[in-house]
Structures are given as structure tokens and as C-alpha cells.
Amino acid sequence: MSTDTIVKMIPSEGEMFEVTEAVAYECQMVKIMTEDTGTSNPIPLPNVSSKILSKVIEYCKYHVENCKASDDKLATSENCGNQSS
Numbered sequence: 001m002s003t004d005t006i007v008k009m010i011p012s013e014g015e016m017f018e019v020t021e022a023v024a025y026e027c028q029m030v031k032i033m034t035e036d037t038g039t040s041n042p043i044p045l046p047n048v049s050s051k052i053l054s055k056v057i058e059y060c061k062y063h064v065e066n067c068k069a070s071d072d073k074l075a076t077s078e079n080c081g082n083q084s085s
Contacts, residue, residue, distance in 0.1 A: 007034055008042035011053045016042060019057055026060035 007024035009017045021039065025031040033043050045053065 005039055007039050009045055009053065010042045011045045011048045011050045013050045015050045017050075017053055017057060019060070020064075022064050023057065023060045026063055027056065 005021040006018050007021055007030065009019070009024070009030065011017070021034075024034065030043060037043075048056075
């Protein structure tokens, strides 16, 4: 997984959200959709509002940054939600 890859998501209002693959993969639904279709096209999320998606992205960014910054041996990728398949 490359953290430089950008994943685009479009909620019900049509506003484009762009996040890194690491952030997007915190959400299993987005991860599965990108594995099936790739990251070249935006992921439509018609049942999600922009307000909710922005909060989800904020949480995912926080989670990725805290796992990356942690020096604790217990903060493995499994504990941070990035499970290898």
C-alpha cells in the first residue's frame, strides 16, 4: 500500500474529497471498493453527507497519524487497523 496514492470520494452533495490511501483504508468499505475498482475513479457515496464524510476522514487521519507517531511496541499495524491481507 502506497501512502502517496490518492483516493477520491464523492458524497451525496457531489463535493469531491481526496485522501491518501492509508487514510481511506481505515474504512473497510472504501478499502474493498478500491480493491475491486481501483483508485482511478472517484468512489460514489450517495448515502453519506459531506458533513459526515468530513468527520469520518478527520477521524481516520487522526488514527493514521497517531499510529504512525507512536513509538510504543504495542502499536503494530494490526492494532492500528491496517490489517494485512
